[in-house]
Amino acid sequence: MTNDVVVAGAGPVGLFLACELALAGVRPVVLDRLPARSGEQKANGLVGQVVRLLDHRGLHQPLGGTPGAPQPIPRFAFAAFPLELHRLDANPLHALPVPQHRIEEVLEERARELGVTVRRGHELTGFTQDGTGVTVDLHGPDGAERLRTRYLVGADGGRSTVRKLAGIGFPGVTSTDPVSRVAHVLPPEGIRGTENGAYLLPGCPTPFHPYTHTRTDHGVFVLAPLGPDTVMIATMEWGGPPVDPQSPLTLDELRASIHRVTGADVELAPAATPGRYTPRRTVGHNTRLAERYRDGRVLLVGDAAHVHSATGGPGLNLGLQDAVNLGWKLAAEVRGWAPPGLLDSYQQERRPVGERVFMHSQAQTALMSPGPAVTALRALVGELLAHDDNLARIGALMAGSDVRHDTGCPHPLAGGFAPELDLGGSRLAELARTGRPLLLDLTGGGLGLADLAEPWKDRIDAVTAEPAGPAGPAGALLLRPDGYVAWACTPDRADREGLDRALRTWFGEPLG
Template sequence: MTHDVLIAGAGPNGLMLACELALAGVRPVVLERLSAPSLEPKANGLVGQVIRLLDHRGLYERLGGGPGTPRPAPAFVFGAFPLDLHRLEANPLHTLPVPQHRIEEVLGAWARELGVTVRRGCEVRAFTQDDDGVTVDVHGPDGTERLRARYLVGADGGRSTVRKLAGIGFPGVTSPDPVSRVAHVLLPDDVRANAAGELVLPGCPTPFRPFTHTRTEHGVFVVAPLGPDATLVATMEWGGEPVDESEPATLDELRASIRRVTGADLALAPARTPGPHILRRQCGHNTRLAERYRQDRVLLVGDAAHVHAATGGPGLNLGLQDAANLGWKLAAELRGWAPPGLLDSYQRERHPIGRRVFMHSQAQMALMSSGPAVTALRALFGELLSHEDNLARIAALMAGSDIRYDSDCPHQLAGRFVPDLPLVTAAGPTRLAEAARSARPLLLDLDGRGAELTDLVAGWKDRVDVVSASCPEPPAGALLVRPDGYVAWATGPGEADPDGLTRALRTWFGEPVAVRF
């Protein structure tokens, strides 16, 4: 039996890709090395444009967001600078606090609803490629078996076996600094909150804003109250004494680090919540980007393609959008309607975004490091952030909303993630995000040209949906939206561009089929 797609890794990125493929009519098989989902604390939430993508799939509310359009975050952080985003007229940055194990739980349930097969305890050990597919050696509970698939996708993390076996280089930067320590703890009673909601530590004149990074002259301190029985605290230090990494981290070690960074001596106690609890140390950081995201019939998504510092939480925003970008293109290839070069556009579109996260994650680490030169740099950077246009640029960078894919369409929305427009259709009020739940290409008619557009798209009706609606302040007369939420073509209100629409349909969704009347 030949499978359509084998996906190595059942983390968020692998599961998201599997669901995208299933929505497009492809039945992937997910191979996961672990026999059960991991409860190890990892990411604490979602940041950026991925939240709007998940709203397109009906997952935002399932992950704990409220009903309706996701609301932007009033504040965030960049390189230990607080970003007061309420100052922005158009704030692009969204956040959703949800632990990674819950994200995997929700995506796993969605995968089951869509009929995706997830095989646990199965590890990819080797593979060979030919012109028609990939032959994969998989070690599982019953020994080693050989599976055949048309494509193999590595979603197996930063130490990706698939990437290594494919011979794809992973260049980047490895630094011994900083040394990071983090734990769930109980803080002593003499830690109090001031009128601004900041935490004041005994013996320390600097108050600390919760849920953000605060730089001192000696490092970075983070404090995040999680309720009466647990607080997450973390430190980052540069240029300290060498650490014996073979020794496990302890609360006494963290207490000493807090004292060096803040000047406060805190009597830390273990958290009282059921757990699992974090108590760990990490020496240095690793920033790497795969040389390419595709090697013939093998592709990479998520951490298998890029690793970086977690500051600002860009990882899932980047990886889950990799999956959404790849999913519909790979499905189009498998179903036979992909135009030439569509699958290669995954590399063209997503690799530069990986480079951009590579850049800003390193920039943030540099801004948080110790030393008088960095302090001077921060003074200048703080002045720049006092200007609204600079604040907006940093917010867009962290959100990923500054992404604009190449397009020959001149409309300002072309190549960008589509706004969530309030719509009124024949069935009643809705939102564009709700109209996109099928994950199919969508031609949105806001000018009342329904019959004309339906005729133009007739040859693509097997793969493109047409929705006619009114909108209070339409930004376009019509929009062609890709399954990953990005605008492939648009035209102004009252304008017609049949040639541009036909060109975009052929570019992204292949040749039309013959229509019989």
């Protein structure tokens, strides 16, 4: 039997891709070499446009969000600069504090509900591809096995076997600095809260604002109260004493690092709460980007395609949006209606987004490093961030909401992620739950466009609505399954030719 798609890797990105494929009518098989979810402590939360994307799939609330539309966060940090995003009229940044193991649990439950087969304890060990498909070698509890599939997706993390076997280069930078240390501990004695919500460590004049990086002359310090009996403490150091990367981080080593970075000497004791972070040390960073995301019938998503520092939490914003961009395009290919070039547009659209994260991740690390030249550079960047247009630009960079795809449509909304719209009784995000393309007439049918999409009704839903309140930003929108606007028109002019072109460009020829 030939499978449609085999996804190697049941991390968050592989699982989300599988959900997207299943929503689009394709039944993927997901392999993971681990017999069970690892529960490894990685992401503490989701940051950026991915939060709105998950709302489009009805996953915002199950992941710990509040009912209704996700709300932007008033503050965030960029390279240890506070981003006072509440100053902006249009704040672009959303966040959802949820641990990665919970994200994986929710996505796996959903994948199974959608009929996805997840085969744990099965490691991809090799593959060969030809003109009609890919033969995948795996090793599982019953020994070696072979699967045939039309497409293979490597969602197998930063050390991706799929990427290596496909011969796809992974150029970039590996540095041995900074050394990052993090642990969950009991609130240390001697820490004092200040009136404006900051904390003072004994013997250190610098106030530390919680949950954010603070740069000192010797490194970076983070303190995040996680409950009455738990704080997360982290340091980053450049040029510190040599470490044995194989040895586990001890609280004494963390204490010495806090002393070097802040000047404060604080006694540390492990937090007693279940699920606490085991002390962890990371030596340096890998910042790397796959030279291509596709090799014939083999594609890469998530960390298999890009790795970078975790500062600002861009990993899942990037990886989960790769998955949603690829999902509908690959499904269209499998189901036979993909227009020429649609699958290649995955790399064309997503690799430049990876390049932007590569850039800001490196820039942030450089801007946090010690030294007088960096201090001077920070003074300059700090001045720039005092201006709201610069603040908005950096906020959008961190959110990934500055991504614009070339759709050929001149309307200002085209190519961007759809704005949230209150449609009087429902929200645009709620209409997107099915993952099907949407033609949304926002004039209550006044533009008479639904007939134009009729020949595509097997793959597109035409919906008529009227935004609550004053006239919306557009008269009609053609929305791709990944939430991006393929085409839009003003309320007074139904550009039927443009719509027809967009339908064919993105959704192929109608069935005869």
